[in-house]
């Protein structure tokens with residue numbers, strides 16, 4: 001097995017559960033000091049408590065939907081020479097566009113698309129100086145349109161396109177991973193309001209998803225669809241004619 005002994009600081013957004021908690025575990029095991037971001041101090045504290053060396057890490061509280069959220073987050077990173085940035089915080093809303101309030105839908109765009117772009121732009125000089133890396137947690141929801149999760153799919157499609165373009169622009173200077181998982185057992189489903197059964201065949205363990213993204217990083221970066229179940233879903237998305245895919249997804253996701 002390959003030994004990882006890295007040093008430096010990595011900012012993980014949305015570290016208070018799900019993928020963020022597992023990124024924290026696996027990046028700590030590689031030797032990094034972590035800047036753990038979230039909104040909810042008690043939940044974020046649980047992540048810190050789960051670390052082997054809590055004294056090496058720091059918490060940053062910021063709500064990415066709030067007006068000052070990005071500024072608060074950036075203030076928490078000031079004077080820290082970051083080696084890595086994991087743009088992980090995000091959420092989706094399940095329901096018809098018409099009947100879902102516009103404020104939460106715009107919040108999806110703010111947290112899932114605007115925040116990673118703005119954070120990356122602000123932190124890029126220091127990341128480049130450290131010869132570092134960026135992991136953007138997108139989704140297979142960004143591969144094809146999703147009726148009844150339309151805004152989430154739009155945000156993730158935007159994130160994937162931006163991340164892949166960025167990876168190409170910065171090739172040879174910084175490693176970029178675009179992580180595109182499918183259904184996974186995190187808090188995501190509860191937050192979105194989606195019922196439990198949808199897409200459950202494709203569910204893939206969280207640890208496997210995060211280690212696949214770090215393996216992609218070790219290979220210099222890339223577009224990562226983790227695990228055979230998510231790769232099968234991705235292949236189905238790619239080979240199914242667009243009209244048929246829309247009808248299937250509409251049937252699956254209709255409230």
Ligand SMILES: NC(=O)c1ccc[n+]([C@@H]2O[C@H](COP(=O)([O-])OP(=O)(O)OC[C@H]3O[C@@H](n4cnc5c(N)ncnc54)[C@H](OP(=O)(O)O)[C@@H]3O)[C@@H](O)[C@H]2O)c1
Pocket residue numbers: 013014015016017018019020038039040043062063064065066088089090091092111112137138139140180181182183184185186187188189191
């Ligand atoms: N689980 C899946 O099926 C799946 C599949 C593909 C992609 N993803 C993506 O994976 C990423 C991580 O989600 P997860 O599945 O691990 O879900 P999760 O367990 O609900 O974790 C989401 C994290 O994002 C944070 N967050 C949400 N809204 C925020 C805001 N406005 N400001 C600051 N932090 C915010 C949450 O903080 P709080 O605790 O404060 O809410 C939490 O730490 C997301 O980008 C999601 O879109 C998930």
